[in-house]
Amino acid sequence: MKTYTYTESQKLFQRATKVIPCGIYGHLSPAPLIPADAYPFYVSKALGSRFWDVDGNEFIDYMCAYGPMVMGYNYKPVDDAAARQYAQANCVTSPGPVMVELAEKLVDVVSIADWAFFAKNGNDVTTYASMVARKATGRKKMVLIKGGYHGVAPWAQTFGHHGILEEDGQNTIRIPWNDFEAFKKVVDQHPNDIAGFMATPYHHPTFVDNEMPAPGYWEKVETLCKAKGIVLIVDDIRCGFRLDMRGSHEYFGFKPDLVCFCKAIGNGYPISALVGTDALKNDAAKVFYTGSYWFSAAPMAAALATLNEMEAINGPKVMTEFGEKLKKGLVDVAANHGYDLKVTGHPAMPYLRITDDPTLMLHQNWCAECTKRGAFFSSHHNWFVSTAHTREDLDRTLEIADDAFLAIKNNNE
Amino acid sequence: MNHDLVLANLNLYAVLPNLEELVRHDEEMALLTRDWDICIQFSVLRGPSAFVEFKNGTCTVGRGKHSNPTVKLFFLTPGHMNKMFDGKSQPVPLKGFTKLGFLAKEFSKLTDRMEYYLKPTEDSLSNPDFVFLNTLMTMHTAGRAVSELALGDPVGKHVVQGMMDGSLMMKVLPEGPAITINFKNGRASMQKGESANPMACMFLKNMEIANSLLNQKLDAFSAIAGGDVMIRGQTPMLDAMDLILDRIPHYLDA
Known part of the structure; x- marks a missing residue:
């Protein structure tokens, strides 16, 4: 060959x-x-x-742009939707109606979603999710999984990497995947100081075999989070809309408070989203968080078309x-x-x-x-x-x- | 571990052993030391110690205390010894007072020559023999420094704790020098030469590339993508080693 x-x-x-x-x-x-x-x-x-x-x-x-390509490159229905929006208006002084339509679509499709917030990259929304969790709880610490990836912001990286200070991680606690006892121990060690638990729906680090959740793992995590007032956040940036249109938590049978989406949501158009429950809507509203291109309408039109197309063909x-x-x-x-x-x-x-x-x-x-x-x-x-x-x-x-x-x-x- | 102590460990355990290669490869220094029969002990109060022994035309640098050194040089603090390495202080001689003249004149020629090889200039790098020895010594210094930084530097300690066990080999192609760094249970140790079963490898295309990379004149990512540096295997080990190596300038260039 x-x-x-x-x-x-x-x-x-x-x-x-x-x-x-x-x-x-x-x-x-x-x-x-x-x-x-x-x-x-x-x-x-x-x-x-x-x-x-x-x-x-x-x-x-087989990398699909590391995830964003989900329906094929240059997929016409999505590109046409984006082109129509570009022809009308994209990055303007006020957002377009499509922003509301897309939020309504996500609320309709994603099982736990009562609201949606849009940004550009996965890290935008994982960071926003941690801020919302801190605002809602008045607590400092985030619990993450060792080897889990939630973006490149200093809080999400580990000490030792270039440009990252020890202080950047002082409110981040990392525990092994699938180890509920480790989570419970951390919660016991930091009573009333854990704002949120963030993890991917299953463990998909690089260089090592990926791991599905152990039976009962998510159920126990969800129960403990609810009992202790900890915001449960799913980083669905890679898995989102590839495992289940309703969110990967449905695939694994649990209910988080916040879900982060990016990659597959727009078939390559730059957009990410955080969706959440009604209980966190006012807290989300109070956290000031924005970006120059976060209201651009064409990627929103692309995302709307992607979600519609994906739903139509399952x-x-x-x-x-x-x-x-x-x-x-x-x-x-x-x-x-x-x-x-x-x-x-x-x-x-x-x-x-x-x-x-x-x-x-x-x-x-x-x-x-x-x-x-x-x-x-x-x-x-x-x-x-x-x-x-x-x-x-x-x-x-x-x-x-x-x-x-x-x-x-x-x-x- | 404070900055001075880490630097003292680096000076004694990563830099000083370069005398072995210097005597082996530099003709003038080989000639100078050919008939030396002396052992110099360096000791820091409640701190690191090492000895340099010359016998039968070879130089051996050892960790810890020699059983019967000819000369004993004592330092009150790690900082005291670090200043001596910078030529800004004198040790306290405890034994071998008759050899002080030797230390000031003969031994200084050797250490000056080592410094010459470890601090390249544009001029010196035009000499292929210099490039070889600078590359060899810098590579060995880096390898030994990894084990010291993994013990004492906060970043190094943190990074090495997360590393998998196994050996990592760095080799200059086609038939250049190689080192192997073994990682086990959050500790690192270097040995000269290749590893039979490395978990990760870094091959440097030639001596010139190796010299540029080790002297931090080359962006490793570009060099890997461009084929000047080739990596294989458990490359997270190489990423981790890079993070540790990046700590060297915090001490030795400070």
């Missing part, structure tokens, strides 16, 4: 390093793609489940079914070559790891070989599937996976 080269990507990257810190920063940095020379750095166009890089290589995309079901087939197909292909491919997490957001090598080097090699053949696989982050992935994508992916296993076997011999 032909493998790709990335001459133009590399040229562009060398130009970038002269004018942009580390060329491409943040989660799109090529540095964590291992080895980096197996991956494209720049995209020229995208359509459906695929994108083409600046060298003309075509990829079936997007989570479509993605789950594709994810199940992908998982089975890849596990079988790996087994045919004598490898144990472990898939954890939800089928719509699978995390994969070849267990035969604890260093991950074998897994990195396989993901790299797949990418060089046209299936964009990250080796350390959960993947994302979309409603645009097709049977043809699946078949081609399995062919690529098979050839990549052959390649790593040959390389090792």
Whole structure:
């Protein structure tokens, strides 16, 4: 099978390093793609489940822009809705009616939502959620999960990382995932000082197997939060609308007070949302929080269209079914070559790891070989599937996976 | 652990051992020390200690106290010793008074030469031999510093506690020097050379790239993406090591 080269990507990257810190920063940095020379750095166009890089290589995309792409790139109903709104008004002195329509839609769709607040990025709303929790309770501390990611604001990062002070985390307590006793202990140790508990619906850190909640975990957390007046916050930024249109808490059967959405809400248009219960509406109103582009109407129109379209086709079901087939197909292909491919997490957001090598080097090699053949696989982050992935994508992916296993076997011999 | 004590540990356990490579690789220093038969003990009151022994043309730097040093140099505080490393104070000699002249003249030539190699200039970096030894010594200093910072620096201690056990290898390609840093139970230790089963690897494309990266003239993210630095395996270990290494300038460049 032909493998790709990335001459133009590399040229562009060398130009970038002269004018942009580390060329491409943040989660799109090529540095964590291992080895980096197996991956494209720049995209020229995208359509459906695929994108083409600046060298003309075509990829079936299993990262979906790290989550925002949920119905396919350039998905016409969403793009048309955004275009119509752009033609009328986008970033103006006052918000457009679509802001109200979108809030009503979220209140209608998300089971616990009595109100909605809009921003741009996931971190905007996780930060806002913690502020609302502090306002509502008059308490300081937030309990988070070790290894959980809630954005790049200093409070959400851990001490030791560049630019983060010890003081930034002095009101953050991190406990292990699925350890209810640890949560209970923290609550006992800090009576009347825990403002909120924030976690993703299931644990999806990088570099390690993803973990579903243990039976009864969320139920116990919810009960304790209610008993102690702690605001229960779900960071549904990655999972939201991929597991369940009503919010991932419904998938796992519990009721939080606040839910943070981003990524899948707008199919790539920049928007995030915090939704909450009526009990917290006045507190949310009192926290002053805003941004220059948070009222832009076109992303709101895109989000409204995305939610309508996703509801109409039952997007989570479509993605789950594709994810199940992908998982089975890849596990079988790996087994045919004598490898144990472990898939954890939800089928719509699978995390994969070849267990035969604890260093991950074998897994990195396989993901790299797949990418060089046209299936964009990250080796350390959960993947994302979309409603645009097709049977043809699946078949081609399995062919690529098979050839990549052959390649790593040959390389090792 | 306060700043002075961390710096004293770095000076004694991360910087001073570079004398071994200096004597091994620098012809002039090898010649200078060829016939030396002396052991110098450095001790800080209620603090770190190390010795430097010259015998049969080789130099050995050891942690702790030597059983029978020729010269004993004593320091009242870690700060007192750090000032000596900066050439701003004198130790208290407890043994080997007849060797004080040797220390002032001969031994100083050696330490001056080590300083020359550890503080590169544009001029000195045009010499490939200098680049090799500067790279080697900086790499060893960095590796040894990781274990000291993991013990004493607040950021280093915090970061290393969250690291998985295993070894991390850094190697200059194609056949350049390598170090392995072993992490276990929140402690780190360095050994010279490659690891047979590293959990994570960092390969530096050549000596020039290695020198730029170790002297903090190269952005690691760009270098990785551009292929000058190649990483493999449990890369969170490399991220953590980078956070610890970034603490070195808080002490040694301060």
